[in-house]
Amino acid sequence: MTRRIGVVLLIWAAVVAACVGQILRTPFTADLSAFLPAEPDAQQRVLIEQLQSGLPARTLLIGIEGGDATARAQASRALAKGLRSSGLFEQVQNGESESFDTIGSWLFDNRYALSPAVGAQRFTVAGLQDAIGETVSLLGTPAGNAVKPILERDPTGETVRIAEALIPSNSPRSEEGVWASRQGQRALLVAINKAPGADLDAQLLAIQRVRDTFAGLGSKGLTLQVSGAPVFGVESRAQIQDEVRQLAIAGTILMSALLLLAFASVPALLVALLPVATGVLVGVATVSLVFGSVHGITLGFGTTLIGEAVDYAFYYLIQARAHGAPHWVRHGWPTIRLGLLTSVCGFAALVFSGFPGLQQLGVFSLAGLIAAALFTRFVMPQILPQGARSSRMRLAMGQGAAHAVAWLPRLRWPLLALGVAAAGLLLVQRDSLWSAQLSSLSPIKQEALDLDASLRADLSAGDARTLAVVQGNDLQTTLQRAEAAGRLLDGLVDQGRIGGYDSVARWLPSLAVQQARISSLPQAEPLRQALAEATQAGPLDAGRLQPFVDEVQAARGRPPVTLAALRETGLSPLIDALLLQRKDGSWVALLPLQPVPGQAATPETAALLQVLQPIPQVQVLEIGAELTRMYAHYLQQAQTQALLGALGVVALMAFTLRSVRRLLSVCQPLLLAVLLTMGLMALFDVQLGILHLVGLLLVVAVGSNYALFFDMLRRDPAAADVDTLASLVLANLTTVLSFALIAMSGIPALSAIGRVVAIGCFLALLLAAAFAPRARAD
C-alpha cells in the first residue's frame, strides 16, 4: 500500500513537473486573430494576413491636443524628429513635406520608366505637341513654378504625370505645415513600427517611446493621444493578464473559504484544491503542446475550470467519509465518470471547430477535466482514504438541501410555465437574439474605440476600408495584374465613383511595361527632328530642349526599376503597405480604394467586382463587412457544434441510462435550464454571441451531472443522506460563485461566459431537484 502511494505520487509529481516545464516555455498571446479561422478561404486569408502582419497592425495613430495651432505644430515637428531618430520606426509622418525630397528626385530620375504616358505615340510630332502644350499650360500659374525649373529637361511633363497620380484624394487637413484635424484642435501623426504587429513587447516599447519623447518635449498645456492596433493589442494583453490574475486569486480565496467552512480542515482544503490545480496545469500544458502558444482568454477560462473540477474533490471527500475510498471507487466514481464523459462530449465539439481560439478552449477543458478526474480517482484515495470529516455548516447545508429537495417539486408547474414563456420570448425575438459582432470578443473600451475612430477620420488617408486585391504566383504576374486593375479603376475615378486608389505598380511597374516604355524612347536624331516640327508654332523654342534629348538618350540605357532599388531608396514602408509576399512564394498586391472626398464609402463590393472581373483571381475586400461575415459564419458553425455537443451528451446518457423514461427525466431540467437562461438574456436584451454559446454548452455539461445525481438518488435512496446533498449544494455553490466572479470581469469574452454559466448552473440544480424522479423513500 505504501509503495503504491509512492508510485502514484511520483507519477503525479512527474506529470506536474512536465506541465510546469512546458508552460514556462509557452508564449502567451492576446490578439483576436486566434478567433479568426484556421483554414480560411482565399478572401479571408488576405484579411487575416492584413490583420496579423499588415501595416495596420504596426501603425500608431498619434494626436496632440491643447494649446494653439502653433504650439501643436511645434510639438508635432519635435515629436516626429525625436521618433525618427529613435530607430524604432520605419516611418513617421506628420504632414511635413520636406521628407518627400529624396523620393522626388528618385521619381524624376526614373520618370521614363514610371510615367504612364510614355509610349511610341508620345514622341511623334503630334504627341510631343500635345505633351508640351499641356506643360506650357501650367506656366505662368502657381503650379508652373514647380514645372519651370525642369522645363528643359522634362518638357513633356512626365514628372507632373507621375506626381499627380500619387497625390492622395483624401488627405488630412494641413495647418501650420503639419497635419491637423478638421474638427477640433488636434495635430496628427502616424508612426509605423519596424517590429511586426504580433510582437507585442516591441509594440509596447514603441508606444512607450512615443509617450517618453512627448513628455521630454515639456510642452505645457498639450496632451498626447496614442491609438491604433498596437495600442489595442498591448492594452488587451495587459488587461487580460491583470484580470486573469485577479480572477485566479479571488477564485482561489473564495473556494478556499467555502472549503474551509465545509470541511473545517486545512489539509482537506489543500487536497480539494489539488485536482483543480492539476487540471489547470495539464490543460495549459496541453494547449501549449498542441497550439504552440496559449491565448489569454483560454487562461481566463481556466479559472472557470475550478468550478467544475472542484466538484470531483467534493464528491470524493464527502462520499468517501461515509464508507471509505474502496466503496467510493465502486459506487461514487461511476457517476463522476459519467459526468466527466458528458462534459468531454460537450467540449469535444469545440475541438472540431475551425477556429484556433475555440479549439484552445475545447482542448483546455478536455485535458483539464480529464486530469482533474484522474487525480480524484487515483491520487485522492491514496492521500485521504477516509475523505474529510464533517462540519456543522455542512450539516446545516445538507439539511437545508434536504428540505429544498422535498419542497422544490411543488414548483414544477410554475417552472414549466416559465420555460414555455421563455421559449415564446425566444421565438418572438429570434431575429435579434444573436449578435455577429467580432468586437464582442474584444476587451477594448468604447472610449478607446471612439478615439481611434476620430483619429482615423481625421487622417483619412491610409485607412481605406475597401481594398482590391490581386495575386499571382510570381512578382511580375502580380504587378501586371495590378496594372490591369489600375486601368479599370482609372475608369471609376473618371466616372467619379471612387476618389482614387493606391497601387504598387505606380512605383514598381512590371518589367514588361517598363521595357515597353524604355524601348519606345526614340534615338537622338529622330527626336530632335520631331521636336523641331512640334515646337514650330509653339512658344517654346526647340533649341532650348537639348537637355531633354540628352536625358531621353540616358534613359534608354538605364536599368529598369526593381524592388531592391525601391527598398534602397527608403520606400520600403510604401511598398510593404501595397505588396506582400506569402510564405509559399506567391505575391499579393493590395490596391486600397479611396471614396470620393466627402462621401463615406466606396461603391458596393459586388459592383467593384463586376468592374474588375476580367482580372484572374481578383478580390474585393471590405474589411468591416468581411470581419462581420466571418464572425457570422463562425457563430453559425459554433451553433452547429454546440448542438452536436449537446446531442453527444444526450446520446451518452441514453447509452448509460438505457431507459427512455430516465433519459427524459434527466434531459427535462437541462432543456428548461437552457431555455430559462436564454430567456433571461433575451429579457435583458443581451445579444448572444459565441461565448454565450460556449457558456450554454457548459451549463449542459455541468447540469447533466446534477440531473444524473438525482437519477442515482432515485435508484439508491440510501445515498441521499445529508452529507451527499451537502456535497451537491457545495459543488453548485462553487460553480455559481466562480462563474459569477467571471461575470464581473471587464473582458467581454469572460463576462459573457460567466453570466450564462452562473445563472444556468444555479437553475440547472434547482430544476434537477424540482424535476427529480421521486423515489418516495425518504
Add this chain to the structure above:
Amino acid sequence: MTTGVKTPRSDRPGWLATGLLLLGLAAPAWALDLATVTGLLAQRKSGEARFTEERTVSGIDGPLRAAGVLSFEAPNRFSRLTTEPRAESMVVDGNLLVLKRGGRTRQMTLDAIPEVTALIEAVRGTLTGNAVTLDKHFRIKVEGSTTQWTLTLVPRDERLATQVRELKITGLGGDLRVVELWLAGGDRSVMSIEPLQAMKK
C-alpha cells in the same frame, strides 16, 4: 482717394469686429473698405462669365493665352473651365477639388493643401463676397470707389508667399473684371472677365 483699411482679424472678439465695421461705415464716403466691396459682391448668389487670360513668362516667347468660362454659386461652388488652347477644368465644391486635364481626373481635399486653398479662396471668396475668408488668407488693400475698385491681396501663408507675390482684383460695382496674379519669379497672368449673362440677384 486711397485709403488702406485693415479689416478685423477673424480671431478677434465679435464686439471688436463689429466696432471696427461701424467705424468703417462712419468713415468719409471716399474711404472704401473691404466690407463695402464684399457687400457689393455678395449680392450675387451665382453667376457665369467668359474669361480670357494672358500669361507672361520669362524665357517663353510671347504671352501665353487661354480662354474659357468661370462660374460660381454661393457659398461654396466655383469652377473654371478652360476651352482654349486645351480643354481643362477645375471644379471646387466645398472642400473637394476636382481637376481634369488631358482626359485624366484628379480629386483632392482642399484643406490638405493650404497654398491652393488660399489661391482658390482669392477668387471664390471675392466672387461670393466672403470678407472673412479673404481676410483669413490675405493682407488686403482696398482702393477705388464703389463703381470701380481694386483689391490687392498679399498672401499671409509663408509658403504661398514664396510662390505668389500678390493678386490684384479689379471690379466694376458688383462685377469682377480683372484678376492679375504676380508670381514671385516675376511671371504674371492677367485674367479679364466678361459677364456672360445678367447675373441673378
